Amino acid sequence: MAVACILLSAFAALVRAETCPMHSSSSSPALLQGSMKVQATLSVDERSKTSKKGVGLPSSTGYGATQLEALNASWFYSWGLKPKITVPDGVEFVPIVATAKYLQWSPASGCHDILGFNEPDHSGQANISVSEALKLWPQVLAKVPTNGRIGSPATAGNPVTGSWFPEFMAASPHVDFVAVHWYKGAKVDKFKSDIQEVIDKYQKPVWVTEFAPQTIAESTADPTKWSQAEVNEFVQEVVSWMESNSMVERYAWHDSKSGTSWLYDDAGGLSETGQVYAAS
Numbered sequence: 001m002a003v004a005c006i007l008l009s010a011f012a013a014l015v016r017a018e019t020c021p022m023h024s025s026s027s028s029p030a031l032l033q034g035s036m037k038v039q040a041t042l043s044v045d046e047r048s049k050t051s052k053k054g055v056g057l058p059s060s061t062g063y064g065a066t067q068l069e070a071l072n073a074s075w076f077y078s079w080g081l082k083p084k085i086t087v088p089d090g091v092e093f094v095p096i097v098a099t100a101k102y103l104q105w106s107p108a109s110g111c112h113d114i115l116g117f118n119e120p121d122h123s124g125q126a127n128i129s130v131s132e133a134l135k136l137w138p139q140v141l142a143k144v145p146t147n148g149r150i151g152s153p154a155t156a157g158n159p160v161t162g163s164w165f166p167e168f169m170a171a172s173p174h175v176d177f178v179a180v181h182w183y184k185g186a187k188v189d190k191f192k193s194d195i196q197e198v199i200d201k202y203q204k205p206v207w208v209t210e211f212a213p214q215t216i217a218e219s220t221a222d223p224t225k226w227s228q229a230e231v232n233e234f235v236q237e238v239v240s241w242m243e244s245n246s247m248v249e250r251y252a253w254h255d256s257k258s259g260t261s262w263l264y265d266d267a268g269g270l271s272e273t274g275q276v277y278a279a280s
């Protein structure tokens with residue numbers, strides 16, 4: 001009896017981990033129906049209006065439902081197509097076709113939106129040329145469920161002033177929203193103007209899928225370059241700005257594993273930065 005119960009709950013956890021909860025229907029145009037030139041709408045997904053806050057939660061860290069709940073996150077992604085944890089109620093997992101290798105696998109069933117390549121312009125990440133990415137893009141689109149939407153590749157370089165992203169977008173691939181990474185210090189005005197530039201240039205909703213004052217490497221080298229007070233103010237100001245900007249559909253902090261951009265403490269609880277993020 002006890003064994004059966006354990007097996008059953010383990011099975012239930014497995015089933016839940018394979019699916020994406022929280023899919024209300026959406027008014028977004030169906031992707032891949034009819035012409036590939038479906039006009040992206042400027043209106044933001046209804047479902048996302050009250051659930052912008054998320055987090056990148058690497059599956060290797062041991063972090064899971066406890067951290068998602070503590071962070072007040074409505075969604076998360078793990079640089080993979082399926083969640084490696086039991087997804088808590090009220091939290092949505094978003095698959096990502098992180099690199100070309102992921103084209104051979106399917107996203108978790110029941111998902112809605114899919115993210116495109118992770119940092120194709122970074123040799124240690126997706127590392128794909130613009131021409132290769134454009135050639136593979138139909139295969140990425142083929143992973144998007146009916147009524148789902150596709151996020152653009154998120155570049156390491158600046159998506160407006162860099163070269164990779166403008167070249168990619170110049171070929172007019174189907175992209176429903178633009179995914180952006182940002183690590184430029186605890187600089188509120190710089191953050192707002194950079195994100196606004198992306199919105200203005202591409203005229204599509206934006207998901208800030210990685211952001212923090214510092215990257216993991218920068219934080220390792222200089223963990224307190226930005227004081228706790230500076231980071232707290234940055235978090236409060238940019239979160240409040242993104243919540244009020246209807247073109248920013250979602251955002252996810254990328255935790256730096258040390259220093260003042262780290263969301264956690266050694267015991268897996270929230271750092272001060274994590275607490276401020278949860279409450280903002």
Ligand SMILES: *[C@@H]1O[C@H](CO)[C@@H](O)[C@H](O)[C@H]1NC(C)=O
Nearest residue numbers: 122123124125126127128129
């Ligand atoms: C990145 O891609 C280039 C071109 O295909 C290749 O020569 C290089 O080895 C790749 N870098 C890494 C780190 O895999």
Ligand SMILES: *[C@@H]1O[C@H](CO)[C@@H](O)[C@H](O)[C@H]1NC(C)=O
Nearest residue numbers: 070071072275277278279280
């Ligand atoms: C979670 O977010 C909501 C809405 O922004 C906020 O009212 C609440 O205080 C937050 N919870 C925590 C634990 O910070």
